[in-house]
Amino acid sequence: MKEQRHTCTLRVNGEDAAVVFAVHHTLLEVLREEVGLTGTKHGCELGECGTCTVLIDGKAVLSCLELAVECEGREIETVEGLMIGNELHPLQSAFADLGAAQCGYCTPGILMAAKGLLAENPSPSRDHVIEALGGNLCRCTGYHKILEAVEWGAAILRGDLASRPPPEVFHGDRIPGEEVVDA
Amino acid sequence: MTEEMKIKVGFGDTFRELTVRIPDGDIPPYQPGDPLDLVGTSEIRLDAVAKVTGTAEFTYDRQPKGLIYGKILRSPHANANIRSIDVSQARALEGVRAVLTTPDVFEDSTARYAGAEIAAVAADSEAIADEAVRMIEVDYEVLPFCVTIDDSMAEGAPKVGRGNQENVDRVSPRARRRRRGGEINADAEASMVARMKEREKTVDKLFAKSKGVVEGEFRTQVQTHAPLETHGVVCDWDGKNLLCYGSSQATFGFKRELGSSRGPVGAKDVRVICEYVGGGFGSKFSAGREGVLGAMLAREAGKPVRLMLDRKEEQTSAGNRPDSLQKLKMGVAADGTILAYRVRSWGTPGTGTGGAGAHNDGIYNLGEIDKVEYGVRTNCGGARAHRAPGWPQGVFALEQMMDMGAQSVGLDPIEFRKRNDDHPIRTAQYDIAREKIGWDRPRVRGGAATVCRGVGVASNLWFSAGGRGTQVMVRVHKDGQVEVRNGAQDIGTGTRTVMGMVAAEELGLPLARVRTFIGDTRDPQGPGSGGSTTIGSITPAARLAGYVAKQRLLEVVAARKNWPIDQLGLRRGHVTRSGDPVLSFDAACQLMEEDVIEVLESRKANYAGFSDTNAGVQCAEVEVDTETGEVRVIKVVAVADAGKLINPMLAESQVRGGVSQGVGYALLERRIMDSQEGRMVNPNLEMYKLLGAVDCPEIEVVLFDVYNGKSNTSVMGLGEPPIVATAAAVANAVSDAIGVRITEIPITPRKVLEALGRKGSDTGKKGE
Numbered sequence: 001m002k003e004q005r006h007t008c009t010l011r012v013n014g015e016d017a018a019v020v021f022a023v024h025h026t027l028l029e030v031l032r033e034e035v036g037l038t039g040t041k042h043g044c045e046l047g048e049c050g051t052c053t054v055l056i057d058g059k060a061v062l063s064c065l066e067l068a069v070e071c072e073g074r075e076i077e078t079v080e081g082l083m084i085g086n087e088l089h090p091l092q093s094a095f096a097d098l099g100a101a102q103c104g105y106c107t108p109g110i111l112m113a114a115k116g117l118l119a120e121n122p123s124p125s126r127d128h129v130i131e132a133l134g135g136n137l138c139r140c141t142g143y144h145k146i147l148e149a150v151e152w153g154a155a156i157l158r159g160d161l162a163s164r165p166p167p168e169v170f171h172g173d174r175i176p177g178e179e180v181v182d183a
Numbered sequence: 184m185t186e187e188m189k190i191k192v193g194f195g196d197t198f199r200e201l202t203v204r205i206p207d208g209d210i211p212p213y214q215p216g217d218p219l220d221l222v223g224t225s226e227i228r229l230d231a232v233a234k235v236t237g238t239a240e241f242t243y244d245r246q247p248k249g250l251i252y253g254k255i256l257r258s259p260h261a262n263a264n265i266r267s268i269d270v271s272q273a274r275a276l277e278g279v280r281a282v283l284t285t286p287d288v289f290e291d292s293t294a295r296y297a298g299a300e301i302a303a304v305a306a307d308s309e310a311i312a313d314e315a316v317r318m319i320e321v322d323y324e325v326l327p328f329c330v331t332i333d334d335s336m337a338e339g340a341p342k343v344g345r346g347n348q349e350n351v352d353r354v355s356p357r358a359r360r361r362r363r364g365g366e367i368n369a370d371a372e373a374s375m376v377a378r379m380k381e382r383e384k385t386v387d388k389l390f391a392k393s394k395g396v397v398e399g400e401f402r403t404q405v406q407t408h409a410p411l412e413t414h415g416v417v418c419d420w421d422g423k424n425l426l427c428y429g430s431s432q433a434t435f436g437f438k439r440e441l442g443s444s445r446g447p448v449g450a451k452d453v454r455v456i457c458e459y460v461g462g463g464f465g466s467k468f469s470a471g472r473e474g475v476l477g478a479m480l481a482r483e484a485g486k487p488v489r490l491m492l493d494r495k496e497e498q499t500s501a502g503n504r505p506d507s508l509q510k511l512k513m514g515v516a517a518d519g520t521i522l523a524y525r526v527r528s529w530g531t532p533g534t535g536t537g538g539a540g541a542h543n544d545g546i547y548n549l550g551e552i553d554k555v556e557y558g559v560r561t562n563c564g565g566a567r568a569h570r571a572p573g574w575p576q577g578v579f580a581l582e583q584m585m586d587m588g589a590q591s592v593g594l595d596p597i598e599f600r601k602r603n604d605d606h607p608i609r610t611a612q613y614d615i616a617r618e619k620i621g622w623d624r625p626r627v628r629g630g631a632a633t634v635c636r637g638v639g640v641a642s643n644l645w646f647s648a649g650g651r652g653t654q655v656m657v658r659v660h661k662d663g664q665v666e667v668r669n670g671a672q673d674i675g676t677g678t679r680t681v682m683g684m685v686a687a688e689e690l691g692l693p694l695a696r697v698r699t700f701i702g703d704t705r706d707p708q709g710p711g712s713g714g715s716t717t718i719g720s721i722t723p724a725a726r727l728a729g730y731v732a733k734q735r736l737l738e739v740v741a742a743r744k745n746w747p748i749d750q751l752g753l754r755r756g757h758v759t760r761s762g763d764p765v766l767s768f769d770a771a772c773q774l775m776e777e778d779v780i781e782v783l784e785s786r787k788a789n790y791a792g793f794s795d796t797n798a799g800v801q802c803a804e805v806e807v808d809t810e811t812g813e814v815r816v817i818k819v820v821a822v823a824d825a826g827k828l829i830n831p832m833l834a835e836s837q838v839r840g841g842v843s844q845g846v847g848y849a850l851l852e853r854r855i856m857d858s859q860e861g862r863m864v865n866p867n868l869e870m871y872k873l874l875g876a877v878d879c880p881e882i883e884v885v886l887f888d889v890y891n892g893k894s895n896t897s898v899m900g901l902g903e904p905p906i907v908a909t910a911a912a913v914a915n916a917v918s919d920a921i922g923v924r925i926t927e928i929p930i931t932p933r934k935v936l937e938a939l940g941r942k943g944s945d946t947g948k949k950g951e
Contacts (some may be wrong), residue, residue, distance in 0.1 A: 003310055022310065038244035039237020041461070043411045044494040048868035051411055079237035088235065096231035099832045102840060103675030104234030105241060105411045105461030130876045137868060139411055139462050140675050142839030143876040 008072045012037065013081025023069055028052045030068035031078060039079040039108045043137070050136030053109035053116075054078050060116030060132075079108035082115065091115060091153035100149035102140035110136045114150045122158055126151070191215055192793035192892040194608065194824075201892060206787035209723075210730050212897045213827055215890055220755065221688045222896075223888070225832030229680045229699055230459070230673070239459045242430040243491050245417040251280055253480045253490030254312040255473065256302040256319050257500070258294030261562040261861025262328035262343070265292045268302055269320040276318060278311040279304060280484035283476060288447050294323070295343070295534040296562045297862040298499035300472045305480035305488045328562040330856040332508060332531045335561045343534060343560040351529070352536040355556040379555065386514075386553040389523035393514030395591025401511070401580035402927040403541075403910075405531075405854040406504040407497075408569055409873055412461020414501045415491030416474045418481040425450035425478055429470060430491075432463035432674045433711030437470045438704045441478055448478045457672045458702040464844075465568035466502035467674075468711050473501075498866035502567025503854060505532040507541045509580040514550070515588045519602040524549035524584075530576070531559040532566030539566075543577035546644045547585065547603045562861055563854075568713060570841070571903035574643070575848060575910055579928060582641040582911035586918065596915070597622065597640055608889060609642060609798035612822040616640065619820040619883055620802035629922045635807050636817070639915025643799040643907035647900035648826070648893035649719025653786040654707035657686055657728040659736055660779050663769035665690060667729070668700040669721055671709025676902055677833035678717050682725045684829055685896055689729030690736075691753030692768060707783060715900030720786050722829065723894040728784035735780045736771060743774045792893035797824040799904050801842070803880075803912035807920045809939055812932030816846050816880040816913055823884065826891040826899030838884045838905040845909020847874035853929050 003022040010017050012035055019034040028045070031037045031054070043051030045064045052063040055077040082089045088096070091114050101107040110133060117124055117132035124132070129150045138146060155161055186205045191198040191214055198215055205211055213222065233239040270282045284302045286292045294301060302319050306312040327341035334340060335350045343350050352358075356379065359371035390396050410430075417428040425448070429437045434455040440446060442453040460467065470478075477490035492501060512525040530539035536558025544552050589599030597613050604610055617623070617640075626636040656668040667686045673679040683699040690697070700706055710720040733753050740758055741748035750761050757764035758771045804817045819842050825834045851872035857864045865871045891897040910928055917935070918924045923942040925934055 003308060022308065024310070032244075033246070036246075037237070038240070038246070041241070041412070042243055042491070044868050046494060046867055046869070048494075049411060079235075083236060088232070092232075092235040095235045096227055099225075099228060099231070099836050101228070101231060101234040102836055103411075103462045104230070104239050104459060107234050108237045111235065133876045135875075137411065137873050137875060139409060139464070139844070139873060140840045141836060142843035142882055143879045144839055144882060145836065147876065 006069050008069070010035065010068070010071055010076060011074065012076045013078060021068055025068050026064050027054070027066040027068045027071050027076070028063040031063060037078050037080050041105055041108060050113065051106050051109040053112045053136065055112055055116050058116065058119050060113045077112070079111055082111060090156035091150065094149040094153035094156065098145045098149045098152065100141065100145040106136060106138045110138070110146060114153065118154050118157060122154060124154060190892050192890050194887055194889040195611070198890065201791065201793065203790040203892060205790065209787040210727060210895050212892050212895050213890065219688060221684045221694060222829055224830070226680060226684055226694050226830055228677055228833070229683055229694065241412055241459045241461050242415060242417060242428045242457065243412060245428040247417065247419050247487040250487050250489055251305050251307055251484060252309045252312045253303060253305045253477050253488045254309070254316045255300050255476060255496065256316045257496065258297055258299040258301055260294055260323055260325050261297045261330060262326040263294045263323040264326065265294060265301065266322040266324055270302060272318040273304055273315040276311065276315050278307040279315045280307065280486060281305040281480045282315070283479055283483065288476065288479060289472065296564050298496070298564055300476065303476040303480055305484045328861045330562050330858060330861050332506060332529060332559050332561065334858060335531065335559050336529065343562055348560065350560045352558045353555065354536055354539055354558040355554065382553045386523045386525055386551050389551055390512065390514040393522050394517040395515040395588060396512065397584060397587040397591050398512045399580070399584055399587060399926060401509045401583065403507045403576040403579055404852070404928060405506045406569065406848055406852050407854055407871065408464040408466040408502055409498065409868065409871065410462030410464060410466065413492040413494065413497040414467060414471060414473055416470065416477040417487060417489045418478045419487035420482050423451040425453045427453060427455045427478060429455055429457055429474060430460050430467060431455065431457040431672055432460065432467040433713070434670055434672050434702060434704050435708060436468050436711050437474065440470050441474065446475070448475055450478065453704070455704045456702060460672055460674050463674045463712060464570045465572065465713065468568060468713060471501070494868065495866040498871055499863050500564045502569065503564060504569035504572070504576065505530040505539055505566045507576040509541055509543055511543065511580055511584050513584050513588045515592050517592060519592050519594045519599050521548065521588060521603050522550040524552045526552070526554040526556070529557045529559050531561045531563065533563050534560055534565060536560060538568070538572060540573050541577035541580070542573040543581040546578070546581065546642050547600065548605065563856060564863070570844065571907050574907040575845065578641060578643065578907050579911045579914060582908070583914060583924060583926065586915050600640065600642065606644070606796070606798045607794055608824045608887060609800060612798060612800040612887070615885055616800040616802040616820050616822045619885065620804055620818065622802065628920060633808065633810055635809060635920040636804065637916045637918065637920025638802060638804050639912045639919055640800065640802045641908035641911035641915060643801070643904045645715060645797050645904040646795065647715035647719055647797060648789050648792065648795070648891070649710070649716040649786070649900065651786050651788055653709050653720040653724050654783055655682065655721060655724040655728045656707050656781065656783045657732040658779050658781050659732050659772060661772055661775045663772045665692060665697045666700060667697050667725060668706040669709040669725070670702070670704045670706035671717060671721065672702045672712060674712045676712065676717065676837060677830060678721060680833065681718055681829045682721050685722045685726040686729035689726060689733050691755055691757065693756065712902070715902040715904065718829070718898050718900045719894060722896040722898055724784050724786040726896055728782045731784055732780055732782045735782065739774050740766065740771050789893045793889065793891045797826060797899040797904060799823045799908060801908040801912045803909070803916045805913060805916040805920055807917060807935060809921065812935035814850055814917055814930055814935060816850070818881040818883065819846065819909060819912065820883045820885070821905055822887070823901060823905060824887040824889050824899065825901040826889050826893070827897035828886055828888045829896065829898055831886055834886055834901050835884045837901045839882050841903070841905025842882050842909050843874050843879050845906045846880060846913060847872070848928065849910035849913040850929050
């Protein structure tokens with residue numbers, strides 16, 4: 001059984017990736033198997049769970065429903081491209097700090113859906129956030145921390161922490177940095 | 184030799200002294216007022232950055248060199264015998280590397296549900312594997328079937344089980360058999376039946392004496408686990424040794440299963456790696472047939488194989504929570520004391536009857552109990568342990584009976600529960616839940632208005648102190664590096680983080696200074712993530728290993744510096760002498776002669792402790808639209824007890840997760856079987872509804888910090904308890920809102936409208 005294969009260059013996270021893949025493969029499969037970016041997850045392959053969400057030309061799409069051959073010449077962004085240099089993107093740091101990632105499997109898709117939202121609307125209300133994440137399922141967290149993290153990440157991005165103070169996390173008495181005291 | 188000592192146990196500002204026997208070599212539990220720097224703080228998960236950057240490697244992400252792809256052929260029939268399987272065409276297809284059949288591998292020529300494994304293929308691409316699966320020809324002897332509890336219990340129903348097995352088995356009290364699976368011992372059975380009759384009479388007498396007697400019949404649906412990462416493995420052989428990356432909640436369980444000489448795989452040496460798992464909820468203890476087939480395909484192909492289930496397989500074949508039919512009766516004395524309680528319940532865990540039971544007789548003092556439970560065989564995908572197995576369905580029924588019992592003697596539901604509850608922790612939780620939900624606030628009730636509101640309460644109980652059989656290794660290196668190792672998995676609960684926290688606390692180091700290793704069976708033995716016992720099993724061993732490593736390091740310092748060891752400690756990155764920092768941790772490590780201090784410590788036996796169980800109370804507020812029948816859960820207050828809190832943020836997250844699954848169970852989730860074809864008709868996430876962000880209520884979590892004293896960390900696990908009470912609290916709230924009880928979940932708009940219709944006609948009759 002011979003599979004018809006396609007050769008092309010995909011633009012992923014600002015870099016060109018030369019790939020060869022079976023023509024029927026989805027963007028999800030090509031990103032994971034050919035480009036080697038496994039941050040984007042398989043959940044259902046039916047467009048029902050949102051774990052495979054990536055951005056194409058800045059808009060959140062489900063990569064399991066997108067044929068890779070149709071993505072040539074478009075800007076694809078995955079969770080691996082979210083960091084800004086060596087720094088976490090504000091959405092990422094908000095998710096980490098608030099404990100919005102539990103098992104972590106839905107997290108990459110939710111981060112990308114959130115980034116897509118903030119590109120359109122930098123100051124989303126709670127309802128906007130809920131609507132934008134309406135297609136992303138999470139079986140672990142009960143969503144609350146995710147919603148808070150998106151709002152906090154948005155506030156950091158806007159440089160507007162005054163209107164949206166960091167949500168209350170009880171970090172207790174953190175151990176101060178070590179100073180060397182040698183006898 | 185064990186040491187007797189006095190410890191303080193309790194919570195809030197009420198503590199009492201308890202004399203316990205500390206096992207030899209263990210250290211006493213955390214005590215109120217202990218100067219703890221890490222324990223009790225919401226440290227960020229150690230793997231948070233890996234999870235938000237996409238670098239966390241789940242089983243699905245493993246791509247060893249030369250990877251090929253496995254697929255399973257599944258039965259389209261709900262009940263069939265396999266006469267023959269012809270795999271010749273599949274085997275001849277170019278790119279196919281291995282083909283296996285269920286009769287060969289499992290010595291099983293039956294397909295007892297639509298979705299049962301028939302054969303498996305490994306090929307160079309998924310498309311080739313799919314094509315090869317389609318080319319396998321199976322000759323089935325198709326048999327009649329039952330896919331619902333009612334069909335299976337009906338007169339003259341086709342036999343579902345093997346041989347002469349009846350469809351309905353009494354599972355409690357269990358019939359005595361001559362040997363396992365053998366004939367029932369008639370004499371023992373006769374005396375058992377006599378005892379059951381006696382109990383029935385006793386309870387009947389108490390019902391006759393009761394002021395209030397209430398009865399109800401309740402039904403719950405089959406719920407699937409629906410983890411976002413499906414079940415599956417990536418298997419790679421090196422000669423006789425198997426490396427299995429498995430989506431697992433029991434790495435050592437997978438290892439035993441795949442390495443057992445009695446099993447079909449029988450690998451000489453098995454290493455299981457599961458650093459990250461995308462949810463399990465009880466369904467991933469066993470490698471399952473998919474795991475066995477993945478391992479065997481890889482061996483036959485001589486190449487690494489990835490066999491991950493697709494979503495349809497996941498929903499059909501990878502486990503579920505059994506449904507239930509529960510007929511209950513309760514007798515209450517005038518003062519609100521429950522005198523007697525009767526249970527007759529049925530549940531279907533698939534083709535077997537194990538795990539059918541519903542825990543509807545726990546939590547409260549229910550007086551004399553007469554309980555008989557049955558398991559019902561159906562041709563459906565088998566149950567697997569599901570987050571608090573048996574409890575959410577049982578408590579759904581029990582808690583409605585509690586409300587009905589309260590009403591029968593004119594008591595407030597919460598007061599009635601308090602009157603029949605003596606749990607030392609829960610009795611302190613009711614009033615908090617009551618206040619936080621605004622129980623006594625006026626609300627529009629009764630169903631006359633279009634939109635009504637109501638509140639409901641329910642409780643939970645759990646048993647998660649953990650126990651023996653776990654070891655943790657701590658290594659302190661001369662360069663100051665510290666490792667903490669255990670081979671169990673972290674299924675998202677935060678096991679890695681809390682293990683690191685308790686060890687780092689002993690060593691006086693910030694959490695970032697210890698490197699934690701988890702999810703690899705090369706590391707010391709750890710528990711399966713079951714019974715919410717992971718944290719209670721791992722943290723005492725981790726704390727003890729950290730403590731012993733500290734003592735060993737301090738011995739080095741004492742000898743080299745000529746300081747008296749009893750003046751020395753480790754805190755905040757330093758060696759302290761009489762409390763003052765005198766030497767950095769790194770400098771202390773450099774005094775070591777050897778390269779590493781390596782300590783391996785075991786989890787010791789539990790102590791007597793404050794309470795063997797952890798408790799919780801939940802209250803829900805709902806809004807019901809009486810025109811559309813739609814129910815919205817507005818808020819859930821969850822008061823929870825996790826023993827000593829190691830990391831409140833992680834504990835809170837467990838509670839929110841449990842409550843949200845419970846709300847989905849109450850309103851949305853339901854496996855639907857088609858009685859004509861015998862198949863699951865909603866094996867996906869579009870028609871099988873999980874709770875989304877849109878439907879998720881406000882959840883207020885109140886955590887109790889209990890110095891339980893069951894182990895040196897006093898901790899109790901919290902994975903399962905929070906899901907136990909939620910559906911029951913929601914159902915009670917719906918009934919409070921509309922004034923009529925809905926006895927079946929999920930509470931869909933149709934059921935609400937039907938219930939309102941019944942109520943309307945009842946009222947009509949009264950008016951006549």
